[in-house]
Structure formats: C-alpha cells, structure tokens
Amino acid sequence: MKNSHKWLWGLGIALAIAAVAIVVVWSGSLMVLDPKGPVAEIQKNLIWISVILCAVIIVPVLGIFAFIIVRYRDKPDNKAPYEPNWSHSTKLEAIWWGIPIVIVVLLGYFTVRDTYKLVKPPAETAHVAPVTIQVTSMDWKWLFQYPDQDIATINYINIPENTPIQFVLTSSAAMNSFWIPQLGGQTYAMPGMAMRMWLQADETGEYFGSGANFTGTDFAKMNFTVKSMSQDDFNDWVSKSQQETAKLDNAAYNKLSVKGTADIQTFGSMDPNLFNSIVIKNGGHHHPANGLDIRGAYPVKDGSNESSGSEPDAANQTSGLSQPEMNH
C-alpha cells in the first residue's frame, strides 16, 4: 500500500475517533444519560455497558468491512489474493458463532442482574418511609393522588428528595406509559390494572415527565413536571395544598373525565376510594387479602432485605395496598 493511502487511513480513523468522542461527551447532557436518581443511574450504566459491548463487535467488523471493499476491488492490477472457490472454514465459522455468543452471555448477565434489582425499591434509602403517589392516565391529562397526604394534583407532582417514591399506575382510558426520563424508565399505565413502580430523586430540581404510549388526539399534550425538593419544602407544599378548597370527589373526577387537555391544578382533599374504584371499574380485581391486586415491582422492604421478611410492610400499612402476586 502506498504511503499516501496510509496517511489517509490515519486521518480518517483520527477524525472518526474525534467525532465519537464529541458525541459521547455531548450525549451526557441528554436526559436519559443525565440521571438524577438511583433507578435512572442503574439504567444509564447499563446503557453504557451495552454500548461498549456492542462496540466491541461493531467497530472491528466495520474496520474489516472497509478493508475488504478497498482491497478486493475488481480492477485489473489488483494483486490481492483471489480464491473464487474458498467457501468454508470450520475454524473461522466457529470463531464468529463464538464471539457473539460470548457477548450475549456477558450482556445477558448484566441485564438479568439489573432486571431483578429494579423490581425492588432503591436499597440505599430502604430506611426512609416512602411516599406513595397514585397515578391515573386520563384523556388527556395526568391525575396524581397522594393518599397519605390526602391531596391530589393535575399534571404536576412534587416529591421530597432522597425518598423512595412508590408510584401506583393505572389508566381510565387508553393504555399509557408513565415516564420521567431523568428519574428512571417507564412503566405502562393500563386500564383495569394497578402497576407498582419505584423512583427516587437524589437532588432537588425540576424534571420532565410525559406519557410515552399513544392515547389518542391530544396525546402530545400529556406532559407534566416533577419538582424534587427538600423534605421541609415538601411538607410546606403539602400543608399549603391541603388548604385548597377544591376536593377530588366523584363529581370532580367525572368533570376531569371529559376528553380534553387540562392545566395544572391542586385538590386540597380527595376521596380515598377513588383510585381503587377507577381500577375496579375498568376490569381490575380486588386482591383476596385486602385492597387492590397490584402488579409490577415489589412493595418496599420485600426481598431486598433478607432479614425483614416478616416485618410490617411500610407501603401497605400507609396506603392500604397489598402484596402483588409475583407469578401470574
């Protein structure tokens, strides 16, 4: 190969590396890659692990690809070897059945590890009593209920920092998906179902949330803000909100059920049975023990802490929600 070619190759590779580096650094500012809580943090790490493991295959293969199409071009003076009937090599084929298998095993290990990790509430704050928020996806607004604080909001939530938040999700109409990228990945909000999901914010700040599964006309308007604040600020906000005269009862809920978008709103009190009735009305089931049959993640302190299997269940005590069935 001529020297000028080598020089061009070098330049190309250097430029490619520089471009990748710039993209990697810049992408750190994207929501999913800029996590503000332990769940999103685990997911971000997993994303980078999978990027690296994939790159281990992709980059060399792209290199081989570039090399082959340059070297084996059909031109009269090409001196590269030509073996038109060479079509089998057990050794080579074993290698390229083997390499992807190794990568998949590795990636599979990390995947399974974190899949199990994420159905449990964050381990770091296991001692902190969680805040429960019941989420209902409506046409086309989000209804949030704080059963323990006896308040409800539309299209915004405030949460205390460093506290596990137990979301219980459902929908009153089409299926939706509840997503706050900087705090963690999404879970479906489905009619007739109650789904548990754990998130937590490690610092104060304002985060973007949205519905991720198409729900009809004004789906694009189903965004909400999540404000993470200190425990004191949160307490202040709760007591201030409790002063609001608006009450979330059946009449208010029926008004909300009319199709259309909504502005943010706060209710100073709420009907404690409303959430369960929304789930049951759309085909949900009472759990034999008491309350709702909730799917998805474990309730707090279940499984993550081996010694506490028999301890009273904080989440269940505070909000009257029962154990989920883990095997469906």
Place this chain on the structure above:
Amino acid sequence: MQQHIVSPEVHEHHTQEQESLKTAGFWLFLVSDTLLFGTLFATYVVLVGHTNGGPSGKELFEIPGFVASTFLLLTSSFTSGLAVLQMQAKKLSGMIFWLIMTLLLGAAFLYLEVTEFVNLVHEGANIGTSAFLSAFFTLVGTHGIHVTVGIFWCIGLIFQLRKHGITTVTKRKISNFSLYWHFLDVIWIFLFSVVYLMGVM
C-alpha cells in the same frame, strides 16, 4: 386440445403431479388452521374466568346436548372414512351414500349447536354478556362455521362425483375433504374437553 398434443398417459402423469401438490398444500392449510384454533383456545383459556358477574360454563352447559353433538360428529367422521374406503374400492354409489350420511350427521350436529346458541341467547347469555361468553361463542362458532363450510363443500363434491366419477382429481378432492372433516373432529374433541367438560366440572 390436450389430446392432440400429449397422450392421455402423459396428461394423467401431469395431473397426478398437480394433485399431489394440492394435497401437500392442503396439509399446510390445516397447519395454519390449527394455529388459528390454537389462538382461539388460548384466548378462551385466558378469558374463561372473566364472567363479569354473569353466568359461567357450569350454569350454562347442558351435558346431554354436548354429548349428543359429540356422538353425531364422531359418527360423521367415521362415515366420511367409510366413503374414502368405498372410493378406494372404486364404488361410486356407496361412496356417495356415505358422503350423504356424513353431511346429514354434520347438519344434525349443526342443528344442535344452533339450538344451543339460541337457547343461551334466550337465557340472556349472548356474545356481549361477558368476555367469557365472547370467547365461548367465538371458539365454538368458528368450529361451527368450519362444519358449515364443510357441508357445502361436500354437496359440491357429490355433484362433481356424479358428473366426473372417480378420477384422480375427484379422488384428491374427496381425500382432502375427508382430511378436513377428521380435522374438525379432532378440534371438537379439544372443544369437548376444554370447553364443555372442564366447564361443567
């Protein structure tokens, strides 16, 4: 036209080739139909408990009815087998006789099914009552539609037999029909066990 160009033997050879392809294709069709019923069975099993406060199978299914249906359909499967035996013995009239028996039994089966459906609807258990009943009517009804199609198919084939006699082509058609009929029988046995027996248990 064909006679000018090729000898009857050659034409017969081509016909046999064509017919063997069609039999192979029909087997594949039955595979896809099995998948179709499999999906319906899966749906039924998932929804069987979703009675929405309405009646369940235990309250609705009547044992003499579905036992009689089963008896009729199994017998018709047997008679369709007899028709094929007659065909292999090249006895056209015996064959047509057993085919007519088959479709009469099939029609009787259908009569029972329609009566059952009508009774259910009169009792207020229709397709819109609950997810369970939606699945029930759809699964059993799909089988019923298959039987109906089979009956019309059989009638058509009897006319063709009278016109053309037992030829390579009509032979293949009757064999496929018989295959189809046995297949519906097998599906019914699953229906009988999964829907009716497990329903009344």
Place this chain on the structure above:
Amino acid sequence: MLDSIKDFAADFFVTGDPLIYGADVSIALVSIAIVFVLTYFKKWKWLWREWLTTVDHKKIGIMYLIASLLMLFRGGVDALLMRTQLALPNVEFLQADHYNAIFTTHGTIMILFMAMPMMFALFNMVVPLQIGARDVAFPFLNALSFWLFLMGAMLLNVSFVIGGSPDAGWLSYPPLSELSGSPGVGQDFYIWGIQISGIGSLATGINFIVTILKMRAPGMKLMKMPLFSWSVLSACITILFAFPILTITLALLFLDRYFGAHFFTLDGGGMSMMYVNLIWMWGHPEVYIVVLPAFGIFSEIVATFSKKTIFGYKSMVFAMMVISVLSFFTWVHHFFTMGSSADVNSFFAITTMAIAIPTGVKVFNWLFTMFRGRISFQSPMLWTMGFIPCFLVGGATGVMLAVAPADFQYHNSYFLIAHFHQVLIGGVVFGYLAGIYYWWPKLFGFKLDEKRGRWAFWTWNIGFYVCFFPQYFLGLDGMTRRVYTYGWDRGWAALNFTSTIGAFMMGIGFLFQVWQIAYSVRKGERATGDAWGGNGRTLEWSIPSPPPVYNFAVVPQVKHADDWFHVKEDKAKGIERPKQQLEPIHMPKNSAIPFVMASFFFLVGFGFTFHWTWMIIVGALGVFGSLFARSFSYDVDYYIPVDEVIETERKLGRSY
C-alpha cells in the same frame, strides 16, 4: 331527500381539510386519465387478458412490484408530512387527529402494503426461475393472493378520502382502538384492509412452501438450493405460523366493535393486554418474515459481485432457520414495561439478544465471501454495501433495546423509532431494492441506468443517516414517538430539523429512482440471459431475459449448488451437458375468478366497515359463488406444443 344525501355525503367523505380536497381532486384526475389512456389506446382487452386474469408468476410479480412502489410513494408522502410537522416546535401544519391518522397509515402501509408485496414481488419474480420450475405450485391461488392483497390495500387507502383513516397506531392497541376510543369507521377499514390482504399473505406462504419443497428441478437437493430460495422457505414457514394469529387477533377486535363482544374492551371483563400479546406474537415474527428474504438477496448478490462462492453456505441455512424459530420467542420485548415479572422479562431479554447471534454470523459470512474475491460495485452490490454498516448499527441498537431495564428508557421513544427504521430501511428496503436492481434485467430485459442509480443510492443513504441518527439522541432526550408537536422549551428543535432534512433527501432519492426507471425504459442497456457480466451463478441466469412464459424450455438437471456457474465452468473446459429432448409443456390457464373473487371480498370489507348488510351479503355470496365456480371448473390447463416452444426459443436466439 337532497338534505339526506348531503348529510350522507358529509359523513361518507372526509371533509374540512384542504390537503384531503387536494388528494380527492388528484385521485379523480388520475382515475380519469387512466380510463382515458386505456380507452384511447384500446388497451382494455389487453389489460384484462394479459394482466387481470393472468396466473403467470412473472406477471404477478411485476404487478406486486408496481403496487408496492406506489405504496412506498404513499407511505413516503406520509413520512414527509410527519417530518414537516415535526421540523420545528409548535408547527401548525397538521391537526393532531390528522397527524395521528398519518402515522397510523404510514406504519400500516409500509409494513403490510409496501414491504409485504415487495417481498412477494421478489418471491414471484425469482423463486420459480431459481429452482428450475415453470410456475409456482398453485398459480391460481397465487393470482388470488395478489388480488386479495390489492383489494385490501385499496380498502385501507380509500379510508383517507371516504369515512376517515384509522388513527390508533399501526398495531392499534385497544382500548383505544375499540368503539369507546375510536368510534369512527377508520378502525374498521384497518381491520378489513389487513384481514383481506392477510388471507392472501397466508396463501402465498403455503404456495411457496409447496413450490420450494416439491417443485425443484431434478437433482436440486435442498442443500444445493440457492440461498434466496432458502430464505423464502424460512420466511414462508414463519408466515404459516404467524399469520393465523393476526387473523384471529383482528377478528376478535372486529367482534368487539361490530357485535359488542368483550375481548379487549374496558368493560365486560375484556383484557386489552391480551391483544398486545397476540398482536406481537404475530408482529415480531412478521419483522423477521420481511427481513429473511433480504438476507437471501444479499447472499446471492454478494457471491455474484465478488465472483466467489458464498462463504459458509450451511451456516447461512442454519442461521436462517434458527432466526425463523427464535422469532416466535421474543414477542414480550415489545412490552417489557408492562410489568411482567423479572423472570419473564429476563427470559425474553435473553432470547432477543440470542437472535442477534445467527444474524451476526450471516454478516461475517458475507464479509468473508467478499474477502479474497473480486468485488465490483454495480447497483445491486452498492445497495448491499449500504446495507452492511447500516444493519450492523441497527442490529446493535436492537441488542441494546433487548436489555430489559435499559429498554424502560428507550421504549416508545425516538430511540426505538430510529432503531426499527434502521433495520427496516437499512435491512429490508435496501435489501429489496438491491434485489429489484439485481433481477430487474431478468424480468424486463433491460438494465436500470447505473449513473442515475448511483445518485439515488447516495441520496438515499446519506439521507437515511441524516434522518435517523438524530432520532436516537432525541429518544435519549425524552422525545416520545407519536407526538404531533412539542415546545421550544424541550430543546429538540435542532435535531428534529436535521432529521427532517434527511427525510426529504430520501424523498429525493426516491425521485431519482423514478427518473432512473423512466430513463432506462427508453435508453436502458439490453440485458442478456446472464445479465451481470456473465457472472450469474444460479439457474435464473441460464434462461433468456425476459424469460418465455414457460421459463425453461427443458427442465434443467441440477448437479451442484450454483449449478449455472458450474455449467459455464465445465463448458470452458469443453465439457457440455447432454442436450435434453423437448416435450410439450404443461401450463395453467388464465382465470378471471381471482380478480372477481377478490372484488367481492372488497365488498364484504366495505360493507362491514359501513354496516351495510346488503353489501356484505352480496359480497359473501360472490365469494362463495367464486369458490364453487373454481371447484367446478375442470378445464384449467393446456399444453404448449413442441413446435411452438422451438419457435419461441428461436426468436430468443436459442436453438434446440
């Protein structure tokens, strides 16, 4: 009276949107123009005899091809409308409902009415020629499949001027797609359009399995069969197992909507989750159905244009079969976020990653086919080279999506959109285009112009990356799919604008291709039988381009894989295969029944959509009447005498 007609028309036709009025006018004008041209040139009879009633797989293939290119245009226009709407924040180009209808039809059309027929076009154009057969196993059924597809496609397409398009997403999850969420007729058009064409797809699957298993030329053992035919076999087996599930799923949704059943409704004990499971039990295999033939195409092209035997033939066959089986065990990865247990999610995460293994092996085998070969870059190879890096990256992001906990962050975001467009455009569309370029001269007798083809290739390719790479990052920045607008405060404007530029570049690439075809029809280079510089390896290159109606004057006796290559090699050494005796050729007769029967199916679908019972009855009677008419016709074949074969071959420059 007049008022009631007015009311009816206001209900029946879509009104109120200038874009739609424009479309109404252009549809009317195009229809008038077609009728005029056909009448003026006295082509009605020709149309009827040569096309509408044909059972010739080559003509059916060409009709599939034309239809799929039209659908590509329609789906592409949808895409450009969407990208225009999203180019900048708060654009008021499309209303929310209009946007929702457009992304729904875009997805439905691109998968079911573009990718599927383009795939069937290639099946029909190539498979019988490649295995040394004179037609498919069931030529009549083949024609019926085509007309069912076309009628289904028409049913979906009329929805946007009559009654209103579906707007619940391309897989239309209930309860949104139930009467409670979508009371209009759009959803019924969707169900019946897909249902009618779906019957055709299933029939095609059965047809080609039998064709490939039973009609190969003598001596062509399965392990000597060209890889494209293998890929068709694996895709058809997948069709056979997957499509019945789709049929049932849509039928249940129909029962919910039409008869008030409660399979997936909110009330009555319905379970919408079950629909999501069922539709993906079809939907995921469907993705592999469309991509497997593309793999077959690349295998043929890479070998031909590297002048080298395909590397690892057995691995390739094995890999395709593994993919076909595994594709049925990955469906849950479309809804990891549904709250299944960690066991379930882990299982499906692993199976999904596992499917990357055989796929990766195929890429290695293609690379090592080129290694120590002599590569020339004509259009088919160019698209194959565009495919490899694109599919590698798309495959890698697919593996990333399989990582269940990470998927919670990608799901339903633009990351997902970018991924599946990368595998579907980079894999399927590039593959089919490569195949069309490759076999075009065989079917039409002339080559497509290389220069314009290159322009098309580069605009398509660069446009692709400009369009879809930004979308990965949009997804990571929290942009979800199916939003018709977004605010300036999100900071998504620059990436979206870039993406829109890319989309329009691909549109220009498509226009180049239209120009390329128009140009080549007049000025294209005549193609010989062995059209690609005499480097063809498989049987289709041994016969004239375009092939005579009976394809092979004598059925070839096959000795090797890549038999035609060996015939040429032997000939160079002076070894000739013995000449075979010509015999009268057995052929199927044309029939009008497929076209008529499919038209009645259209009536059934249209009747169900608008709840017009009389039309359903007319349609159903027509369908059954057609079935009986076919069952009672015994005069369905004819023979081409030897003299006529000799004469035809002589005109094509071949002597016997």
